[in-house]
Amino acid sequence: MLRVIDSLSEWSGRLAAWLFFVIGIFIVYEVVARYVFLSPTVWSEELSRFLQIWATYLAAAAVLKNRQLIVIDVITRNSSEKIRIGCETLALLVIVVFCLVAVWYGLGIAVESIRIGRASSSMLAVPSWLSEAAIPVGFALLLVQALAELARTVSGTTRPAPPRH
Structure with a gap:
């Protein structure tokens, strides 16, 4: 089940990346149409904004899966494994609660x-x-991924975070 959730998150992340690529094409097209041909479009800005909204929310689950969220590790940097797991569990529970609220009200x-x-x-x-x-x-995808990460954390099978640059 965790592999299915991870695959869904990866798929939504790839879709988000392609949507951002399409947004770039729309913006370049609009700039050329407006400033070279003096013929601006009526659709470029709104569709770019629409796709940006979708891309941003679709990317959230993949970002969590790949452990690329912004992390403040002052407390956990030099702490024991038990404290790190406790902090990570708490953070994931906060994400889960926030996702539930966002899905409910967003729907x-x-x-x-x-x-x-x-x-x-x-x-x-x-x-x-x-x-x-x-x-x-987007928040439903993030919720499912957060639950998968919570299951990994509680069971002790957490994937290591990618190296920071």
């Missing part, structure tokens, strides 16, 4: 947007739920 906001037909105020009028859904989806 409520997206459902409300669907119910009332809320859309962006741009010329594209993109339905708001399309970007709002990134929150419950």
Whole structure:
């Protein structure tokens, strides 16, 4: 099961990376269209923002899986293994609780947007739920990965963090 969760997180991380790549293409296209051809687009900025929202939330689980979150290790740097495991468990529990809250409220906001037909105020009028859904989806992925990391930590099979540069 942990391998399935890790694979899902890796897949979402790769998708996020490709979305960031596409955003770069959109921005380059917009710059050329605006400043070379004097013909700006109506879609580039909004779609770039939309994809950035999705890419950011999709990447969170992969970042946790690869242990690349920002870490303040003042307490654990020179501590015993028991204290390190305790701090890591506590941090993962905080992530789990935060994810549960974010999924719950994020889902409520997206459902409300669907119910009332809320859309962006741009010329594209993109339905708001399309970007709002990134929150419950991304935090659900992060929640599952955090639970997997918690299981590893409690069982003593934690993967080592990658070396810091």
